[in-house]
Amino acid sequence: MSGVALVAHHEREAAADHAVVAADWCAAEGIDFWLTAEDGAAIGLERYVGKRPLADADVVLSLGGDGTMLRSVRLLDGAAIPLIGVNLGALGYLTEVEAHDLPSALDRFFAGPERGEWELDNRMMLDVAVNGTHVGQALNEAVIEKSQSGHTVRLLARIDGEPFTYYAADGLIVATPTGSTAYSLSARGPIVSPRHRAVLLTPVSPHMLFDRTLVLDPSEIVDVEVSGHRRAELAIDGQETALLDDGDIVRCRPSESSANFVRFGTYRYHQILKAKFGLADR
The missing domain is CATH 2.60.200.30 (Probable inorganic polyphosphate/atp-NAD kinase; domain 2)
Incomplete structure (x- = not known):
């Protein structure tokens, strides 16, 4: 059975709300959804805690910022599972989509890389x-x-x-x-x-x-x-x-092993760098 696992920032108030959005999307599509026991307890969503390891998922959602992305990679422990970074904070280097685009990101991912127009960004x-x-x-x-x-x-x-x-x-x-x-x-x-x-x-x-x-x-x-x-x-x-x-x-x-980040459309690292440092065009 297809599955979506979620790793959440423990101190972002919006994390629980967006996790429920992901859970509802998965339920409507007949896709298994689960959190780790640690994350479920931290954000008050114990009802979604699953026994399956993250490595069983088709995709892992990382709900937070770059720090949560690092924790997601650590929890995957080298498993080659695609990871979608959902940003709940300031502009990060690693996250890919804003929280309000989460359902659309799931639609596109499960449509496949060609129809969904995504690719994997493999990081050393x-x-x-x-x-x-x-x-x-x-x-x-x-x-x-x-x-x-x-x-x-x-x-x-x-x-x-x-x-x-x-x-x-x-x-x-x-x-x-x-x-x-x-x-x-x-x-x-x-x-x-x-x-x-x-x-x-x-x-x-x-x-x-x-x-x-x-x-x-x-x-x-x-x-x-x-x-x-x-x-x-x-x-x-x-x-x-x-x-x-x-x-x-x-x-x-x-x-x-590599970290495998899902990128929708063209990923332009230098543009993120430019925004981070407030660099002007001229």
């Missing part, structure tokens, strides 16, 4: 491991940074197994092109089109002369080793993941 992700154990996937970035304020952390970066340099910095960001407009951008990293496949290595507040981002080939593997007595923390897409001690190694490599 990173597989992240600590000391050889897989700990998650990053759509935006993996960040290794200091765990104590007032101190830097010493990190050795290796590229394809070869030492590059030691960084004395607040941290290192290993980012995808999608993540180039997130934390990496605030650390003076470059903006990279999400159509590219690349790995960005951006230092955070480095206490050294070399303070530039490296833009690496997507086939290159980045290892970051904690060096010295000061502990570090690993965060993946903003989620604290692990505490790191001297000698611990974080490995970031391109994932075989």
